[in-house]
Amino acid sequence: MEDLGLSVAEFSLFGSILSIGSLIGAAISGKITDLFGRKMTMWILNLFYIGGWLAIAFTKVSALLLILS
Known part of the structure; x- marks a missing residue:
């Protein structure tokens, strides 16, 4: 909590949002696996993971640029 700067409620x-996202992700992953197969599903999910990390990195860079300017 301290690292993120969040209150107990936040x-x-x-x-809760992470738990709901996990449930939705599991359901969608199963359906995607049925449609495209295991290997293609892993490629699709990796795109989401990479996009998430890029969003985090972009946020940190943006915050750094705002602080420095």
């Missing part, structure tokens, strides 16, 4: 909401 941290609780964050945890």
